[in-house]
C-alpha cells in the first residue's frame with residue numbers, strides 16, 4: 001500500500017534553535033493519523049515542510065508520492081490544509097471567501113459548502129473580520145474538507161472550537177476516513193485524537209518518542225486492577241505474576257489492588273481459585289501515556 005506521507009530523517013533548525021531532529025515517519029494511505037506533542041514540540045514545523053511553506057535543513061518528504069518542493073500546485077488541489085493560524089482576507093463575507101477558495105481548489109459544488117457550513121453552524125452571511133476565533137476556525141475547517149481531498153492535513157483543528165462542535169469535527173474525520181481519505185491531524189489534546197486515530201505519533205523536543213496504534217499504546221500502558229474476594233486471600237500467590245506489580249491487600253485481606261501491564265490473564269487464573277465478588281480495572285487513558293512521555297523529559301528540559 002502506498003504511503004500518503006513519507007518523512008525521512010527530517011531536520012529543521014531555526015538559527016541555533018532546533019525545530020525537528022532526524023524525524024522519520026510514514027502515514028499510510030487511508031489512515032487517520034494523530035500527531036501529538038505539547039507546544040513547541042515541532043508539529044507545525046513538520047506540517048509546514050509537508051506543504052513546502054518552509055524548507056527543511058536536512059532530510060526529505062514525499063506527499064501523495066510527490067515532492068512538495070516541485071509539485072506544489074498539484075498537491076494543493078489534492079490536499080485539504082488547515083493551518084494552525086488560519087487567516088484569510090477579512091473584508092469578504094464567509095460565502096464569498098469559501099466560494100473563492102473553492103475555485104482555487106478546482107471547484108466544489110455549492111451544496112457541499114452549504115452542507116458543511118450548516119453542520120458546523122457557520123453563518124455564511126457574516127463578514128470574516130467580525131468572526132470570533134471559533135467561527136474563523138469553522139471557515140478553516142469547511143475549506144479544508146469541502147473539495148473532498150485525498151489527504152487532509154489539519155494543524156490543531158479544534159483550536160478555539162466550541163466543545164459541542166468537536167463531535168461534529170470528529171464525525172467529519174470519521175466520514176473522510178470511511179471515504180478512503182487520509183487524515184493527518186496535529187493536536188495537544190489526547191481525547192479528540194484517541195477517539196478517531198488509527199495510529200498516533202508523539203513528538204517531544206523535535207524527536208519522535210512514540211509511534212503505535214491506539215490499541216497497542218493502551219496495551220503497553222499501566223492499568224490499575226482491584227479484585228474483591230468473598231474470603232481473605234494470601235498475597236503470596238499474587239506475587240511475581242506476569243504483568244502484575246505492587247500487589248497489596250487491604251486490612252480485611254479481601255481486596256487485592258495492583259498495577260497491571262498487558263493482559264490480566266495470569267492474575268485472573270489465580271483469582272478464579274477463590275470466590276470473586278468484584279473486579280475493576282481502570283482503562284489506561286492515552287493521556288497518561290502522553291504525560292509519561294513528557295514526565296521523562298522534565299529533567300532534561302530543566303538542565
Ligand SMILES: Nc1ncnc2c1ncn2[C@@H]1O[C@H](COP(=O)(O)OP(=O)(O)OP(=O)(O)O)[C@@H](O)[C@H]1O
Pocket residue numbers: 014017018019020037038039040041042043044045046084
Ligand atoms: N519561525 C521560527 N523561528 C524560530 N523558531 C521557531 C520558528 N518556528 C518554530 N520555532 C521553534 O521550533 C520549535 C518547534 O515549533 P513548532 O511550532 O513546530 O511546534 P508545535 O509542536 O507546532 O507547537 P505549537 O503547538 O506551539 O505550534 C519550537 O522550539 C519553536 O520555538
